[in-house]
Amino acid sequence: MPGTTLTIARSTIPHGTPVERAAAVVRFAGDANDGVLLVGTQFTYACAMVGNAVMTVPDPAAEIRAPAGALAGVTAFQCHFAGHAIHTPGDRLDLLVALNPSALRTYIGDLSPAGLLLVDSDRFVPDEWAKAGYVADPLQDAALQAFRVLAVPIRQLNREAVARVNLIPTEIERCKSFFVLGLSYWLFDRPPEPTFRWIRETYNKNPGLVEAHTRAFKAGWHHAETLGPGLQSRVGQRCLKSGKHRMINGATALALGFLAAARQSGLPMVYAGFPVAPASELLHLFTEWKQENIQVIQPEDDLAAANIALGAAFGGSLGVTATTSTGIALQADTLALAAISELPMVAVHVQRAGPSLGMPTRTEQADLLQAFYGRNGECPVVVLAQSSPSDGFRIAIEAVRLAVTRMTPVVVLTDTYLMSASEAWHVPSSSELPMVLAKQTKADPEHPLLPYSRDEHLARPWAIPGRAGLEHRTGGMEKEANTGAVSYDPANHEAMVALRARKIAKIAEKLPPLVVHGPKSGDVLIVAWGSVCGATHDAAERCRAAGLNVANIGLTHLSPLPADLVGVLRKYRRVLVPELNAGQLSKILRAEYLLDVVSLNKVQGQPFLVSEIEAKVRQLLGPC
Amino acid sequence: MSIPVLAMTASDFSSAQEVRWCPGCGDYSILSQLKQALASFGVRRENIVFVSGVGCASRLPHYINTFGFQGSYGRAPALATGVKLANPNLQVWVVMGDGDACSAGLTHLTHALRRNVDLKILLINNEVFGLSRGQQSPTSRVGTCSKTSPDGSVETPLRPVSIALAAEATFVARTVDVDVNHMSEIFEKAAMHRGSGFVEIYQNCKIFNDGVFEYATDAVIKTDSIIHLEHGRPILFGKDRNHALRLNGFEPEVVTLGQGITMDDILIHDERAAEPTLAFLLSRLVGPQFPECLGVFRNVRKPTHQQLLDAAFQQGDPPRAFESLLAGDESWTLA
């Protein structure tokens, strides 16, 4: 029986040839138990496996256990897929699947005017409208006339589809997501075979469930064929290169990057993380992965987490921690200690909408100034920013490289959006990963250790306990140059402040040249950092495609800023800095380079739309 | 494990840093006994780490020629936990003052203890903030006159030994700065203990709280005001050792032997008791109503944090290969 379920009969109903498109954006929305995450993930794989570029983002419910049908329980999953490189999960939706009235109410504003709206008409009954705050059937509302609405009795059709299989009611309901999937696959002409395979592998112990899910899927597919002409489209173009791929979100990429750095440096790692979303994702991953060379601990608070990481660095391990929100402020204390004791620890700071608890599930970039300046005393540290989900892998390795070669704490800035957004990633072979050279000092009887002497990078020796002859004391007190003895000498303090600053600044000398996309000089340069790099790049591409003289760069090294940055900035008439804050990088660029950059700020807890950045560029360029 | 070496002396543990405590400070005696004790353990200097926070007591690591790390206020137990996770073979000592340990550091202290991290934690208690110049501390007893309590402290003090016991510490002891033999004995026991060893040291702050522990240090007075706990022995005290402790229901009471009270009525100290109930009761004895206890309150063997982590690591599935984690569970290959 299962053997026969792996194919689908192509219909003879005339519905026209699929419209070819360059890209499309789909969002599945409903209650948490409507399986929207599963549907979205399957749909994404179906696109990625044909070689489309994909980028996704989940939108989790505001409440963990909201009542069924409530606005607070609406969960969504968005997938952007294209035949060309893309860097955002998409602005406007080409298809919104709203499985209940609350989902419709929450997201209808994001549907493109030419978009399709698919609803489960069985859920549009007075009780359910009321939960969404509607007083009349929203499907009859004139506002929906603008869209093509597919009102499908999904619950009913699904029940009929699986009626012949002996299932309990919850199992029947669960098959509904595969009806939705079948329908959506048909709309975008996705190959169903990988999903059939997935069903078989997932329910391999239960042939009844294999059959039911497959039937539900096929019923959805065939129902779509009856909905009328002109509905089907296809994103056919292959974009991904050959080789092994996986979907990866920002959190996983960072965690894998740290794992790779530990492996490539031969150093053991201690990961200390207090559970606070979304930073806790790293804690979960390291716990789940349990590796020989990684000790994981869930400490009592974010200060303990940072101190454990720092103590581990003193003890000779890579010390890594991650936090978010108010925890970032707490860890400032430990970062200052790491900076003056000059020890290699990495703190991943996941920015979410603040201040204080702010909007805990929403994204923001408002902790940049804190990463730059937010410690007591003159205290520069290295600050890096993750610029896309998969970029976390590279950034984590770079953070460890700088920490252990320069003996400094490194802050990695990322944000809520990047942590959960996913994209297809070309899996690197472990043999092509860069080596991370960490040199821990060996005792030399000829030359007694000077714990605060300097190498060519101005880094001090990493002299770890357990090695005879390297005994020394360090900590939060000012050090005498070379000896590291506690010193209150005024001139020494000034010299040490300057030396620690120079050590960080010197990193800029060795950074690779900035990659400028677009013209090397001209009208507008957009400077982005962190998660805004994605939307910026796509906006700049659109401008260039429209013949505008617009270039863009994405900064991953923020402190120190790349040495060639100022030269690049000066080659353009206007410099635009879009940020999800009130203008923090702008402030730094103005202060560093006396350049009158233009800020584009958004502080709504939401990422930029590509169109918002594009509109700002066009405004800067003035009427053509 | 650490490799023993022959004959080290206390001076082998002196660092080049000039010692800077006030003349007459109890910390001198603690430092000197500690160096004596370290010399006697035979653990090599490079395998020893001292970690501290902020305060007069927290300067101590700078004066000992081992590895040392002075961190921020109260965070030493967390720093030390990190050191220990990085290298479980090190002997790690944590030095905290009462302000450091019982204000900012209370969270970290109690969590290091409950995890049974193999740390030797010395809480040097002088019941006052010294380095910040004489403010009341969380252990100042009611009525203590200080810069921030000129009319006498009104807040109820914390009792560090009670806290350590409540935090499930596996080794808990108390000693006093001037009793050098007792201090060495306790340091040695703490060092031998596998797991969190917690030692409260009554220390005299000559400048801001002079004489607050006189009842425990004055040769004449202390015989009646101090109990030296001995494992397996009845709890007796006094010049003639005829005063004793017995339980009246859940209440301790001081009795005098004779007049119908025999040794059978007297509480026997059991530092190895699985439940620290009696140890807690002893930690609640405070003068002048009661004599105060010195010695080992609790000394039980439980797996250390590292042993538990290692055991957990052995459970369940073996670790996945790096390459398999890189590829994840749902990779696909494009031709």
Ligand code: SF4
């Ligand atoms: S202030 Fe008190 S505790 Fe501090 S060094 Fe002076 S005497 Fe010792």
